[in-house]
Amino acid sequence: MSTPIGVPALLWIALLLFSPDGMAAVIQESQVSLNPPWNRIFRGENVTLTCIGNYSLENYPTNWTHNNKTLEVKTSSWDLKNAKPGDSGKYRCQSKDFTMSEPVHLEVISDWLLLQTSVPVVREGQSFLLRCHGWKNLNVYKVIYYKDGKALKYWYENHNLSITNAKREDSGSYWCTGIIQKIPKNSTTLTITIQTDSPSVPSNYYWLQLHIPLLVAILFVVDTGLLISTQQQFRFLLKIKKTRRGKKFTDPQPSSDPRTD
Structure with a gap:
């Protein structure tokens, strides 16, 4: 029979999920980094874009978009060489098991x-x-x-x-x-x-904040119900055991057959 979680454990779960760090632990978001770190560069310069998030970058493909158009690049890091004004815009990436990153704006200026x-x-x-x-x-x-x-x-x-x-x-x-x-x-x-x-928490995560209190409440009710049910069953078994033990000592013992004269 499983052991109920208990109120302290549920409280810690709630605190973890409600905290910004807890949300980050539940939902992991990719990030785009630039090297050099400037988001404004001259025409003809180079910049390296890296998608941060995948723990095994070399094993899984990475999805990239430029101004919401999917790029053919599938590596976690790629070089934008000899930049042109047409390369300006929003870059986003998504690595395996992570959500799409927030956009990084790159400006190519003459x-x-x-x-x-x-x-x-x-x-x-x-x-x-x-x-x-x-x-x-x-x-x-x-x-x-x-x-x-x-x-x-x-x-x-x-x-x-x-x-x-x-x-x-x-x-x-x-x-x-x-x-x-x-x-x-x-x-x-x-x-x-x-x-x-x-x-602020991204808008597409608001539903979590609305449903987490309900989930915690349901877990608490179920956990409490299991605890009460387990205690009642335990007491009932003890009562049966005591009753059987009492009958064992109070029932008359069978007497031996009387001797014939």
């Missing part, structure tokens, strides 16, 4: 100067990096980083700008200016968003 970021959407308290990048890796001098029309930082030689412990006021429009081959150049603007609210 320009002289490009402001790049390690991540366009940042959680409050995290850090992000800005890079003022010249076409074909040309040297950029007298670099100035701007935010919402105000200068943030100036370097005679080009350096990356690091924003640590990001706050809500760090959200805004960024761009940079610099000198390339003795000619002043401006980058296009880049919007950085600092999220302050807690990470």
Whole structure:
């Protein structure tokens, strides 16, 4: 006979399923990473896209989409070489036993100067990096980083700008200016968003949050019923055993045949 789970175990199950980490453990989502990590690159540059999620990447095929169109690529990692503006758009992947990833937006730009970021959407308290990048890796001098029309930082030689412990006021429009081959150049603007609210559960997982309390309640009722039923059966068996034992001691013993005179 199986042993009931009990209230503490059910409580831990509920906490596990309701927590964000518990949800991640139940539903595993693929992720797309870029190397180099910039999601804005120049025309003609290369970038490697990797689908993270499969524990045995070399054994199972990976599904890729570009702007919701399925690609022929089936490897977990592939190189996008000599990028063209037509390669811009949303990339998603799905590895075995994992759900489809959230889209990663890649921009392929034709320009002289490009402001790049390690991540366009940042959680409050995290850090992000800005890079003022010249076409074909040309040297950029007298670099100035701007935010919402105000200068943030100036370097005679080009350096990356690091924003640590990001706050809500760090959200805004960024761009940079610099000198390339003795000619002043401006980058296009880049919007950085600092999220302050807690990470939300994807909408297609809301049904889990609605059904988990019901499942836990059903498990609790069934478990309690099994426990009560087991106790009642145990008491009933003990009662029968005691009754039989009592009868054994109280029933008259058969007497031997009387001797004849």
